[in-house]
Amino acid sequence: MKNRITNTLKNRIPVICAMIILLSSLAEAKIVFVGARTSAEGGLTSDLYVMDDDGSNLRKVTNTVQRERHPAWSPDGKRIVFTREITPQNRGQVIILGKQVTNVFIIDADGSNEQRLTNHQALDSYPLFFPDGKYLCYLTNVDGETALHIADVETGKVKQRIKGFIANPDWSPDGQDVVYGDRGDIYIMGSNFRNREPLLPWPLRDKDIPARINIGFFERYLGQYSPDGRKVMYYETAYSTESEPVSSNIFLHDIRLNIQESLPIHKDWRVSGVRWMADGKTIIFSADEVGIKNRRHGNYNIYRYHIPSNTTTQLTYLPGRNTRPSWIEGALEVTLKDKKITRWAEVKVRK
Numbered sequence: 001m002k003n004r005i006t007n008t009l010k011n012r013i014p015v016i017c018a019m020i021i022l023l024s025s026l027a028e029a030k031i032v033f034v035g036a037r038t039s040a041e042g043g044l045t046s047d048l049y050v051m052d053d054d055g056s057n058l059r060k061v062t063n064t065v066q067r068e069r070h071p072a073w074s075p076d077g078k079r080i081v082f083t084r085e086i087t088p089q090n091r092g093q094v095i096i097l098g099k100q101v102t103n104v105f106i107i108d109a110d111g112s113n114e115q116r117l118t119n120h121q122a123l124d125s126y127p128l129f130f131p132d133g134k135y136l137c138y139l140t141n142v143d144g145e146t147a148l149h150i151a152d153v154e155t156g157k158v159k160q161r162i163k164g165f166i167a168n169p170d171w172s173p174d175g176q177d178v179v180y181g182d183r184g185d186i187y188i189m190g191s192n193f194r195n196r197e198p199l200l201p202w203p204l205r206d207k208d209i210p211a212r213i214n215i216g217f218f219e220r221y222l223g224q225y226s227p228d229g230r231k232v233m234y235y236e237t238a239y240s241t242e243s244e245p246v247s248s249n250i251f252l253h254d255i256r257l258n259i260q261e262s263l264p265i266h267k268d269w270r271v272s273g274v275r276w277m278a279d280g281k282t283i284i285f286s287a288d289e290v291g292i293k294n295r296r297h298g299n300y301n302i303y304r305y306h307i308p309s310n311t312t313t314q315l316t317y318l319p320g321r322n323t324r325p326s327w328i329e330g331a332l333e334v335t336l337k338d339k340k341i342t343r344w345a346e347v348k349v350r351k
Contacts, residue, residue, distance in 0.1 A: 030328055031284065032071045032080050032109075033273075033302055035060075036321040046321075048082060050109060053277070053284070053304070053327065055315030061111035069102070073109075073328035074129045080326075081106050081117075081127040081136055104138050106153070117156045118142075126167050131175055135159065139167055148193070162193050170224040179232050181222040186234060188255075199232065200253060200260075223250075223274040223283075230255060233283065235271045250274055250285060264310055272300055273324040282306050284315070286323040 030053040036046040046067040051058040062068050064084070071082040083102045104117040104127045118124055122142035129136045130150075137150045148166040151158045169180040171191065179188050179199065189196035200220075223233035232255060237248040248270040250263040265271065269287040276283055283305050288298030300323050302316040316322050 030077075031302065031315070031325050032061075032073060033286065033316075033325040034069055034071060034321075034323050035318060036067075036323070037319065048080065048107075048111075049322075050080075051315070053315075055302070055313075058316070059110075061107065061109070068105075069324070070126055071324060072128050072326045075131055075133045075328075077109065077328040079106055079108055079129075081129060083124050083127060083138075104136075117151060117153075126169075128169060129153070131171050137166075137169060139165070160193075166193070168222045170222065172225050173227060173229045179222065179225060181220065181234075184220045186220070186222055186232065186253075199255070200234075221273075224276055226252070226276055227278055227280040233274055233276060235274050235285070237270060248287075250283070263305065263307065265305065265312070270298060272321075275325055275327045277304075277327055278329045281308055284325045284327055286325055288321075 030051075032048055032050045034046050035049045036044055038044060044067070046069065047060055047064070048062045048068050048071050049058060049060050061080070062082075067085040069083045069085075071080050073080060082105055084105050086101045086103055100123055101121055102124050103119060103122075104124050106115040106117060107113060117127075117136075118138070118140070120142050122140050124138050124140045124142075127136055127138040134153055135150055136153055137148050140147065140149050142149075143161075145163065146165050148162040148164070148169070149158045150160040150162070165182045167181045169178045171178055176191055177188050178191055178193065179186065181187075185198060186200040187196045188199045219239070220236040221234060223235065225232055232253045233250065234253070235248065235250045238246045240246050247267070250265055250271055252261045252263065253259070254261070263283075265285070265287070266289070269289055272286045272288070274283055274285040284302060285305065286300045286302050288300045298321065299319065300321045301314060301318060302322055302325050304313045304315055305311070306313075
């Protein structure tokens with residue numbers, strides 16, 4: 001009997017070790033991003049991937065016939081919210097009522113337990129969990145006009161509708177304010193989504209900034225508050241009057257001093273997505289290393305940039321467009337209630 005038990009344990013040790021290694025790797029995941037590839041049929045496919053913040057333990061967490069976009073972590077790092085195109089069978093094409101249709105979904109960090117939060121013929125985008133994890137918001141045109149909807153995570157019931165183009169809202173570390181983008185302008189308002197004030201106007205609309213020679217328009221995207229709440233990070237791409245990309249830069253805006261600092265990222269790269277890491281000295285971003293002139297078919301990968309040392313580390317070496325990284329401190333490591341990340345104040349929603 002003793003030998004049987006010993007042999008059984010010996011046989012199970014490799015399996016147990018493998019499970020421990022697997023669980024360890026799952027517990028380290030901190031970055032989720034979109035990986036877009038060209039299918040054999042010529043269409044564009046996109047799925048969600050997760051990995052550690054050093055680029056290791058890369059795992060694919062969705063594999064559908066639709067495109068997944070706009071991923072964001074829940075505050076405890078256990079779930080991911082994202083949008084999915086609702087398409088016919090031929091992947092990469094959208095032919096529903098003559099318009100693009102995307103809805104909001106939530107999955108566990110390993111891709112399981114999928115929950116469909118919205119189910120309507122509309123364009124939903126930029127979903128984001130509230131700091132308390134009980135609610136989330138997303139931009140939608142379901143009612144015929146663009147508005148931010150705030151919904152209960154468990155039921156999907158919309159608790160509040162705020163008219164206007166409120167894209168990529170991000171809460172200050174103390175939970176008192178929200179910063180967001182509105183077609184290039186960046187605003188700050190209270191966490192109740194009232195009393196908005198302009199933080200950064202659109203460059204060519206600011207009378208204090210002369211029109212830049214041969215610049216036709218900008219695309220500006222909001223990143224987020226720095227961990228200390230003193231700065232807002234965003235990125236913008238400038239286009240010529242012929243609609244050709246001219247430059248792409250990541251900026252840090254000091255809220256108190258009202259000044260901008262451009263990070264010395266490679267001048268020929270085109271940036272797509274930036275996020276702070278917890279130390280306040282490091283960011284992650286995606287960029288097209290092929291060059292700024294390669295507007296549509298670039299090869300985007302994920303990078304980590306350490307601001308004080310001006311050091312860039314490439315985290316992914318993948319084909320296609322690997323964009324919109326979202327980082328969370330301690331993702332998938334939170335298992336006990338007393339370990340839940342609660343660095344933000346609770347945000348109240350108007351019932």
